[in-house]
Amino acid sequence: MKSKNVPGMNVDIGGIELKNPVMTASGTFGYGEEYNPYIDINRLGAFIVKGLSREPRSGSPPPRIIETAAGMLNAVGLQNIGVDAFIKEKLPYLSGFDVAVITNIFGETIDDYIRVAERLNGVPGIAGLEVNISCPNVKKGGIAFGDDPETAYEVTRKVKNVTDLPIIVKLTPNVTDITRIARVVEEAGADAVSLINTLKGMAVNVETMKPYLNNITGGLSGPAIKPVALRMVWEVTREVSIPVIGIGGIMNAHDALEFLIVGATAIQIGTANFINPRATMDVLEGIQHYMVENGISDIHDLIGTLTVE
Amino acid sequence: MKSKNVPGMNVDIGGIELKNPVMTASGTFGYGEEYNPYIDINRLGAFIVKGLSREPRSGSPPPRIIETAAGMLNAVGLQNIGVDAFIKEKLPYLSGFDVAVITNIFGETIDDYIRVAERLNGVPGIAGLEVNISCPNVKKGGIAFGDDPETAYEVTRKVKNVTDLPIIVKLTPNVTDITRIARVVEEAGADAVSLINTLKGMAVNVETMKPYLNNITGGLSGPAIKPVALRMVWEVTREVSIPVIGIGGIMNAHDALEFLIVGATAIQIGTANFINPRATMDVLEGIQHYMVENGISDIHDLIGTLTVE
Amino acid sequence: MTNTIKESKKSIVTARIVDHYEVARNHFLMSLKVPSYFQAAVPGQFVMMRVKGREDPFLPRPFSINFLNSHNTGTIMGILYKVIGKGTTIFSRLKKDDELSVMGPLGNGFNMPPDRKKIALVAGGVGVAPLSFLAEYLKRQTNASAQGIEEIVCFLGASTSQLLLDRGRLADACSKLMISTDDGSDGYHGTVTELFQNHIDSYTDNDSIVFCCGPDPMMTGVAGIVKKYSIPCQVSMEERMACGVGACLGCAVRVKSHGDRPRYMTVCKDGPVFDSKDIIWKQA
Amino acid sequence: MTNTIKESKKSIVTARIVDHYEVARNHFLMSLKVPSYFQAAVPGQFVMMRVKGREDPFLPRPFSINFLNSHNTGTIMGILYKVIGKGTTIFSRLKKDDELSVMGPLGNGFNMPPDRKKIALVAGGVGVAPLSFLAEYLKRQTNASAQGIEEIVCFLGASTSQLLLDRGRLADACSKLMISTDDGSDGYHGTVTELFQNHIDSYTDNDSIVFCCGPDPMMTGVAGIVKKYSIPCQVSMEERMACGVGACLGCAVRVKSHGDRPRYMTVCKDGPVFDSKDIIWKQA
Ligand SMILES: Cc1cc2nc3c(=O)[nH]c(=O)nc-3n(C[C@H](O)[C@H](O)[C@H](O)COP(=O)(O)OP(=O)(O)OC[C@H]3O[C@@H](n4cnc5c(N)ncnc54)[C@H](O)[C@@H]3O)c2cc1C
Numbered sequence A, B: 001m002k003s004k005n006v007p008g009m010n011v012d013i014g015g016i017e018l019k020n021p022v023m024t025a026s027g028t029f030g031y032g033e034e035y036n037p038y039i040d041i042n043r044l045g046a047f048i049v050k051g052l053s054r055e056p057r058s059g060s061p062p063p064r065i066i067e068t069a070a071g072m073l074n075a076v077g078l079q080n081i082g083v084d085a086f087i088k089e090k091l092p093y094l095s096g097f098d099v100a101v102i103t104n105i106f107g108e109t110i111d112d113y114i115r116v117a118e119r120l121n122g123v124p125g126i127a128g129l130e131v132n133i134s135c136p137n138v139k140k141g142g143i144a145f146g147d148d149p150e151t152a153y154e155v156t157r158k159v160k161n162v163t164d165l166p167i168i169v170k171l172t173p174n175v176t177d178i179t180r181i182a183r184v185v186e187e188a189g190a191d192a193v194s195l196i197n198t199l200k201g202m203a204v205n206v207e208t209m210k211p212y213l214n215n216i217t218g219g220l221s222g223p224a225i226k227p228v229a230l231r232m233v234w235e236v237t238r239e240v241s242i243p244v245i246g247i248g249g250i251m252n253a254h255d256a257l258e259f260l261i262v263g264a265t266a267i268q269i270g271t272a273n274f275i276n277p278r279a280t281m282d283v284l285e286g287i288q289h290y291m292v293e294n295g296i297s298d299i300h301d302l303i304g305t306l307t308v309e
Numbered sequence C, D: 001m002t003n004t005i006k007e008s009k010k011s012i013v014t015a016r017i018v019d020h021y022e023v024a025r026n027h028f029l030m031s032l033k034v035p036s037y038f039q040a041a042v043p044g045q046f047v048m049m050r051v052k053g054r055e056d057p058f059l060p061r062p063f064s065i066n067f068l069n070s071h072n073t074g075t076i077m078g079i080l081y082k083v084i085g086k087g088t089t090i091f092s093r094l095k096k097d098d099e100l101s102v103m104g105p106l107g108n109g110f111n112m113p114p115d116r117k118k119i120a121l122v123a124g125g126v127g128v129a130p131l132s133f134l135a136e137y138l139k140r141q142t143n144a145s146a147q148g149i150e151e152i153v154c155f156l157g158a159s160t161s162q163l164l165l166d167r168g169r170l171a172d173a174c175s176k177l178m179i180s181t182d183d184g185s186d187g188y189h190g191t192v193t194e195l196f197q198n199h200i201d202s203y204t205d206n207d208s209i210v211f212c213c214g215p216d217p218m219m220t221g222v223a224g225i226v227k228k229y230s231i232p233c234q235v236s237m238e239e240r241m242a243c244g245v246g247a248c249l250g251c252a253v254r255v256k257s258h259g260d261r262p263r264y265m266t267v268c269k270d271g272p273v274f275d276s277k278d279i280i281w282k283q284a
């Protein structure tokens, strides 16, 4: 492909400049080394790191995953090496690429979130924070931060206060009205929102009469959730003015285009990587191809073009 | 199969005696004539009628359905012939079968619900009401009755007050905490709850840049939603003491068994009928087979037997 | 007791492919071995098909019956289809002896009123599928009975000559075959709607009838023409389907109603064949 | 610029079936044509496989490499598998010339320390799959090099004699083949763990090594035995997988840790072959 024919793909996510709207979704792409043999990480719009917590976390006992119809459940339990080890051991590797590195963070208390955000502030090589508010709030009896508008507001506000980095708040779909949460986190200072995280689900082994996951329930991802994700992204883009990142069941360029058309400024690819390690590249090339075919020279002429009668 | 080997399959749903736990899901089985050529309706535990409103409703313009990964979206728009025509034209046919007929009802205002319930009260041949509270509440600006605990309480209470029939309240999954809604409808007098109704979703045609459904969004059903449905049924059975009916993506006996094991007293089969018109019979036979194989002589020894470590 | 009832019930059947090939670019003819009760099917009826043992695509796909042949070895059903998406792409890769799950015959076929002498078939693209079956059916009826059909003229249109499907069968079964192609590579250079319009004078409201199947704009056009001349016309409609039997109300088509409320019928159960004047045509 | 990098990247390959048959009830051997770089694979490595062009089942399935043969016509990889669920049932219906999407070779294989003279392979059921490959590999190494392997004994167990897989290959490659069956239809009447225990005196902590693959209880049993005698043992672990490369953290296996916090490793990236004493065995 000659440069002069390449359509404009740059997008700005609340101050983070991306060369294209294709990102990896947190927790599905390791820390970069795993898929480096398969794709050219330099071609990604952004790389979102596996969720980081203040201290390292072991995660849940196995079984952690089970396949479902057009999807999978996972209960990895947010296993991660912790923010310090990330900075020391993983970031140097990721910094070697020409890609925006966005760190996904989470905690069990608001204080946890603040500490991780503080620790990452000023660290060279980090372009932004994605704040995962789908985690159970230990202090509030396990109700997720993102379930409750007030808590969502508080965590966003407090993280925003301790960082100079743009913050993307990642929303949970397990709520009655996701637009409400999106509005409050916008108000609290979020520079962008990303959605959706996984839907809470379950599967049972009828031979053993036990849940398939050691954790009983897990997060549903993959094409099964795409219709729900797309609907929520569409709803949210109409209610907030910050950029929206679409996530959920994107397997190919066609799926990604649906999200862009309903109004997402960028998209993340999660579970698809497991099926096709080149999924991010295929999506990127497919979007470019579609734009060329349809004479769209800039991605902004595609975003939010849904026609409703 | 000899009678003496047939395991006990009777269940009691808040006063409605069923010969077995297999029901048809509202809106997926017409008024009985459509699938009568394919199955023996007498063998069903219960027949749930397409949602009825006070007045006939035309429904939404086409396109009304679109396939998705392991599921489908529908925006039929609750088309129905209205409660009066149902009683006159359809009920006599259904009454000819030896099956519990349960009428699913809905409205746009609480008054609508009350009127339909009143109209059905005392009509011979009806075993119970299923109250669909997933519908948008016109008076509350389109927020569904089932999204809001207070409204869910009110509609349940008021319907209960005007009918002598057992009432099953059918819950929407598009909420933050379905156990909360289940608890309030139990308090309001529901004799049972059924869940889940469809998840709200969307799909976009990237060629035309239009939503696939005329209604823009629609209800997601089929195997894609099963993990979410199962999780919600499991959560609700632990929080209420009235019977719970499991619905969502049940395609075969294996799926049905998962719902029974997590605690559902009965199950409904919806979208599966479209793929296999004999799905209800296959599920029934499969449950029986499983019980015989595992030496379970009564279905109650299967319900709620999930083992959690 | 229940068992005896069960046995007499309809069911989805497993149908083996006995022949399958590409008749024209992206168009395939699949021949399936079906139970003998399919012989009762009439032109315009359809079947719902899935690849046996495959869960994806999720929903079955509707196809008109293109022919039915009975030999002493069994009944063979033909499906003439165009590859347009996921389901038809998967079908197109199936080979002899692969199996499908087939539900049908479903819906209401074309209905030939006894007083009609002149028949026009108007077919666009793969819409010819039910009409070739109808032409042969009517010809057989004409030969067998005293029914007074005087002529069957088929107007067959396609984008280009290679895509004029079932040409031979139609030439045999009809009194006359009129061709149109959008690119002028054969017959009239233009749409089949225009071609039909050019011959409308041969038809009258009291002895003629039109049977039509093709893409939406073409059927809309034909419906507009016959309306002007009050010629009865039956059209085979398409809508996305799930159940195929009238249970899901998914395949709604808007029809004329007396009151204010819009009225919908189901393509699968009330159709797929409708009287063209009952339909509310989008652009008409 | 990006393009040159792209070309050198690994990818999922399309592999055509060149041979496929049922070796024993519910057990199949599939031979696939793979790119020549597969020749570098070592025993214990695995591949992730899906039927090409099928979206259901959703996730790829992991299988050990059972053999690799290089001819001048290309490289052939063997997969020996048991039908246990949806994915393997679908695989079992594939025919010659059908295609799979294959990712691999993945993971870390068995590792033969140079100082070991006596090798015991302990195989249960289809767990033999990587061990036949290993036996042949070690035999080739022994022949080729000066490595001091004195004997390779294979303990092969199955529920019944018909399910003693790869018997011929193992008899050829090993110094000795010891058989056990649960039903006593061949060899020792009992489990392969018991059989191995009965011969444990032949092995010592300073010259022996055990390579083991089979069902969980069997590996737990073997791990318990070798622990008692301090004999090094490598086991090939199984867990449900999604990515196969260490990205999803789904295939966790609990390993010993120094602190209080449990510690997990991934079967796909850190394994599938582990030192048996690093694993926290469920019943051990
Ligand atoms: C009663 C009836 C009879 C038919 N007979 C024939 C026939 O004989 N030969 C033939 O080639 N086709 C026929 N069709 C159309 C055929 O059903 C569709 O082409 C087919 O379902 C497309 O499946 P797909 O998976 O390849 O496409 P998809 O990937 O599902 O869809 C591709 C495109 O086709 C449209 N589409 C999908 N399903 C339908 C549908 N049921 N009706 C109309 N458009 C649809 C979608 O909106 C989309 O734009 C008939 C349709 C009906 C309703």
Ligand SMILES: Cc1cc2nc3c(=O)[nH]c(=O)nc-3n(C[C@H](O)[C@H](O)[C@H](O)COP(=O)(O)OP(=O)(O)OC[C@H]3O[C@@H](n4cnc5c(N)ncnc54)[C@H](O)[C@@H]3O)c2cc1C
Pocket (backbone or CB within 6 Å): D046, D057, D061, D062, D063, D064, D065, D079, D080, D081, D082, D083, D084, D085, D086, D087, D088, D089, D126, D129, D130, D237, D238, D239, D240, D241, D267, D272
């Ligand atoms: C590294 C590795 C190498 C393997 N090598 C072989 C081999 O050479 N030959 C062989 O026959 N099998 C092998 N297996 C096991 C094989 O992957 C499973 O039998 C297969 O995935 C089952 O797929 P299914 O769709 O038929 O079963 P499913 O329907 O998916 O599952 C049926 C049952 O198998 C269990 N299961 C599913 N996936 C796995 C898995 N990945 N690991 C363990 N259990 C699972 C499920 O919990 C369920 O109880 C290997 C597994 C791993 C992890």
Ligand SMILES: Cc1cc2nc3c(=O)[nH]c(=O)nc-3n(C[C@H](O)[C@H](O)[C@H](O)COP(=O)(O)O)c2cc1C
Pocket (backbone or CB within 6 Å): A025, A026, A027, A028, A050, A051, A074, A076, A078, A104, A132, A170, A196, A197, A198, A219, A220, A221, A222, A223, A225, A247, A248, A249, A250, A268, A269, A270, A271, A272, D248, D249, D250
């Ligand atoms: C195995 C796995 C691990 C995940 N870990 C995280 C995580 O650490 N933090 C987070 O915000 N989301 C996590 N997610 C959610 C994904 O980032 C994404 O939001 C979700 O999977 C939906 O997208 P998909 O359908 O494309 O996978 C994880 C998902 C999977 C499947």
Ligand SMILES: Cc1cc2nc3c(=O)[nH]c(=O)nc-3n(C[C@H](O)[C@H](O)[C@H](O)COP(=O)(O)O)c2cc1C
Pocket (backbone or CB within 6 Å): B025, B026, B027, B028, B050, B051, B074, B076, B078, B104, B132, B170, B196, B197, B198, B219, B220, B221, B222, B223, B225, B247, B248, B249, B250, B268, B269, B270, B271, B272, C248, C249, C250
């Ligand atoms: C075409 C269609 C129409 C439906 N109509 C109704 C309805 O009228 N009332 C209602 O309560 N639920 C209705 N439902 C929801 C189903 O009863 C059921 O709750 C849902 O589809 C999930 O189950 P399933 O996955 O088995 O289909 C409808 C579902 C479908 C697919």
Ligand code: FES
Pocket (backbone or CB within 6 Å): C240, C241, C242, C243, C244, C245, C246, C247, C248, C249, C250, C251, C252, C266, C267, C268, C269
């Ligand atoms: S396809 Fe269900 S009503 Fe027509």
Ligand code: FES
Pocket (backbone or CB within 6 Å): D240, D241, D242, D243, D244, D245, D246, D247, D248, D249, D250, D251, D252, D266, D267, D268, D269
């Ligand atoms: S399968 Fe993903 S980490 Fe092992």
